[in-house]
Amino acid sequence: METKTIQIRVSAEVAERFESASKEEQRKIEALLSLQIGDLTQPKRSLEEVMDSMGQYAQAQGLTPEILESILSD
Secondary structure, three states, rough: OOOOOOOOOOOOHHHHHHHHHHHHHHHHHHHHHHHHHHHHHHHOOOOOHHHHHHHHHHHHHHHHHHHHHHHHHH
């Protein structure tokens, strides 16, 4: 899959936490954000479809519930 870099504005706190995360955690966060942005910009789908799609993509990228919990608790 071809990728392209974009810039988005986030709070300073969020930026600092992202920058201090490991490269692996950053990659997983980027994958989740890419999926979410893609879902938000597609024609309307049901919430269930979006959630299923996000879960499948995250799982394919190696994001486990434990890793997600660790990221969210930091």
